[in-house]
Amino acid sequence: MEDQLIAISEWVQALWAEALLDAGNLILPSRLYQFAILAGCILAAWGLKRIFSPRFRDWMRARDAWPKWQLRALLHLDRRLGLLFFVILTWTATGIMAELTPFPSRRFILTLAATIATAWLLVSVAVRLVRNRFLRQVVTWGLWIYVTLYYLGVADDAGTFLDSVAIEMGKFRLSLLAIVKAVIVMALLFTAVRLFSVAVSGRIRDNEDISPTMRVLLVKIMQITLYGAAFLIGLRVVGLDLTGLAFLSGAIGVGLGFGLQKVVSNLVSGVIILLDKSIKPGDVISIGETFGWINALGGRYVSITTRDGKEYLIPNEDLITGQVVNWTHSNEYVRLDINFGTAYADDPHQVREIAIAAATSAKRVLSVRPPVCHIVGFGDSSVDYVLRFWITDPSAGLTNVRGDVYLALWDAFKDHGISIPFPQREVLMLEGSTLDVAADSGFGGEPTDAG
Known part of the structure; x- marks a missing residue:
């Protein structure tokens, strides 16, 4: 631990000395006016965003018939409108400086800022493929920091510093650099797996030669296999030893035996339902007081939509152990x-x-x-x-x-002229009987005077 602190201290001192040297170079007159131009580009980009962003949003609101993915892309473009204007302005300024002076040093700062801003813009567009919001933010900031350090020429030094910050237990070593690499690599692998899974799942669901239950089962197996492989590959890419997973799998097995019995039971029941084809998406079933059609088969539950618009999530175990009336199991009659x-x-x-x-x-x-x-x-x-x-x-x-x-x-x-009868009562007077009519009485129960 003491050696790591000494190494970190030396790295910080070297970085500080290099920063002071670069700062001395930045105050040269040929560099100062480049910073002034950059400041002007920043203010101009901010002003253009204030002008065009409201109009652009009004134009988007009029496109309500467009697909949602296109509207989301336009909304993302609106959020990055200031950065887009800055990229355009800085590259324009760089081109103008290239025409005015043949010396690259006279436009070095402008070229560097334009390049970094362009990389930031490309990263913000590419990370939209990552669906998870938290993971997308982590990848965005990680790539922004990396491309900035890369174009500044200090990426290797930063990597050395991150690798020096590590936890060591015997042969096991986990550095901050390995964690950063693991997050970025897994995010990229999971994104690639998701895109591939969506494309293949669409083809499987559209294949009429495969039964509906088998389509769902194939999609689930494919997703579990691909995401599991991406996770293991991501760990191997960053150099983590997977032999320790044997102990972890044993611990997970014990946990499943005690605390996750219902979860495992529902997962196994879901596989059984898919294999025996007892129910499938679109079937109309009754279970208890619930009557509706199956909307989707999940790993833990079955989604049933009723006629009144309610959606019930029935655990798979209840469909295996309970009595289910499938109105459309073997035929639709x-x-x-x-x-x-x-x-x-x-x-x-x-x-x-x-x-x-x-x-x-x-x-x-x-x-x-x-x-x-x-x-x-x-x-x-x-x-x-x-x-x-x-x-x-x-x-x-x-x-x-x-x-x-x-x-x-x-x-x-x-x-x-067909009549539908209803209960009626008839009173028959027997011979010799008399009918007494009660006099009209008031609220007190005594007869009232006629006059």
């Missing part, structure tokens, strides 16, 4: 039953024909599987029937199609 009754005076043969015709007239009722109507009993005040019909789109709702059929029955029975 779903049979629905509705019950009704008619008066005893109505001809049951005619009622059955009218009911079948009424159900067939509904839009979603299938004609390839004609509706049927049966008598199921003789009730106290009606002849009871069951009307059965088939549909192939349960995700469009069940209550609404039942309502359409009931409405068609009402209209058909009204046109043909």
